[in-house]
Amino acid sequence: MYKYDHIDNQIVNERVNQYQDQLNRFLKKDLTEEEFRPLRLQNGLYIQRHAPMLRVAIPYGLLSSSQLRTLADIADQYDRGYGHFSTRQNIQFNWPKLEDTPHILRKLAESEMHAIQTSGNCIRNITTDPYAGVTPDEIIDTRYVAEIIRQWSTFHPEFALLPRKFKISISGSKQDRALIKTHDIGLELIQDNAQIFANIYVGGGLGRTPIIGQLIKEKLxxxxxxxxxxxxxxxxxxxxxxxxxYKARIKILVKSLGVEEFRKQVEEDWEYGANSPNKIDQSEINRIKKFFTEPDYKALSAIDFKNTYKSELHFLKWIDRNTRPHKIQGYRSVTISLKGKKQQAPGDILSEQMRDVADLADKYSFSEIRSTHEQNLVLADVEESHLFEIYNQLIKTNLAEANIGLITDMICCPGGDFCSLANAKSIPIAKSIEQLFDDYDYLYELGSMTLNISGCMNACGHHHVGNIGILGVDKDGSEWYQVTLGGQQGVDASLGKVIGPSFSAEEIPNVIDLVLKTYIEVRLDEELFIDCFNRIGIEPFKERVYQH
Amino acid sequence: MKTQLIINNELINNEWALVVPEISIENVKKQAGKVVQFKTTGEEIPSHEDIEKTILPEASKVLLPLKLYLLKKVELKKKYSEIGLWIYSHEEINLFKQLDKDINDFPVVGVMIEKFADGRIFSLGNLIRRKLKYKNDMRALGDILKDQLFFLKRSGFTSFLIKEGRDPIDAIKGLNDFTYSYQGTLNEPPLWKKR
Known part of the structure; x- marks a missing residue:
């Protein structure tokens, strides 16, 4: 992974000094609340319901074991012993004190971390495929491109105060796990004759006005x-x-101009801009690429898990759900679920668990951890012969939930319990749905599907692209929930359709239960929920749900 | 010397009288992306009438709104010995193409923002340097605080009129918040070329 030199270190240290000065001026009333707001936000600091919330950047979801230990220490020293992984691969602390934030940033800087541009109207943390560099369907390793973009976008002088936040995501595989079509800019890397190109999508996004991004430039x-x-x-x-x-995101501009006119304006500017000093060359690409070379893989043979671990049924389930193929034979990537009954909220992790995961990474996966858009963690390079040991250690630390890709692997924003923007709570909804699935066999029978929950139309829980989406809405001061079906992320990204009038929190588990029962009854063979929905449409689900 | 003007990391006596039209509010909401750009509030201002009615100060050096200059250049050139021009952040740089002489014949060109969070100033600065090839002093005007200065400097601005009531000496430090920057600008190659 990328390693700081003295220059990177100096940049993050000077940022802490700058922020400390801004905070001091705010406390002395030399800066107004309105002026301090964009400044603190660009350092990841929100003022929330109970306390400030600090969002720490995990560039493209890549962490070292020592960085994860630093995050654990911060959770213990400045927070309540836990952290929350967000859908943009970052980590959030919900309980720091305002006056402690410079100390936290200093501690982060010592571990080559920061909170730069994790919020505010600027270019945010770059996200990508959590399986970059190890997935068998990869065309281009996106990590070095993400690092090049990270450096370029950090304190870019021209884009320090944009109309609204700006999110860039990169995919380099056949499957799009980076959701490039729901980002302000989505980059799809492709290869032709050993040359690398990008297809550029623009104007995608969720939020109040969900829009799928459009191709603006091919093969750049x-x-x-x-x-x-x-x-x-x-x-x-x-x-x-x-x-x-509410109309300030780039998607609204692209929509109102039309993609053709928008492209024309961009191309006109690019006539002057193409030779800006930020045109990169092969030497820079090679320099950054060197940070992401392959680790020393061993020559291993593949393990036949079903025969080798015949009696270990739970382990086999976990292998099936929580590990995925690796480009090198004899290795797999492990996804550690941060969802399930033992978790206080989807994406939450205790400081002790962070340290345990860091130990596992040191022992089994080249000391690296990745965070995912689905709010889980990944050990990307694990020898198959170590998996049983890892599984048993995960059981001890309560992180062995075998539910990756199942309905209980929910994406969920912090919601009304923490966030001051939310219309409704989302964590209790997630918890009440989890309660439905005491029976693991039923959960596995339902198979792969996604359920995403957002506490308001800002859509941090990405409800639009969940196969089942739940959105908290405010009606006359009380909390209600709108259900959508048929959303999907990835190459065939689509937005869910609203099933009908919204429900109370108490009704939600039953509604979900009825939707799932309908699916089980009408599905063909191994048909996935989303395929079934696309075949039969929303009506059968609607009828069943509103009959009761 | 009471001054809010920073040039070359120093406070400089401000000899330029800044001329700002008085605005009679006219609420015109526009669609995104139309030729008319936005004020942060969404109003189209100032109106043609506002510009016509602008009060002209007694001074020798003035910074004039570009639209006012375009409207009354004969009179203005007679009245003042030196003229600089400025545009609002919601105006187009193409306006400069209507000038009767080269933009480089003007010693100062400025961009005015009414709100601190208006980041259009950075792109406009870049375009004035890059597209219009303006070589002289470029000035940031309006709601300018310490915290924009580093970005403004890197977007091509060379002088900074700090908002009234804010400490301009402390603000100077903001010009040098960072020793290094990753990306290149017009005057500076990207960091990777030096690594």
């Missing part, structure tokens, strides 16, 4: 990637709406 040479993104963001910076924050 990788050397031009940054300058082309500069032209896109420049047009957005100048013309995006600033009068209404």
């Amino acid at each position: 040479p990788i050397e031009d990637l940054l300058t082309y993104c500069e032209s896109i963001i420049r047009v957005y910076n100048l013309y995006g709406r600033r009068d209404n924050m």
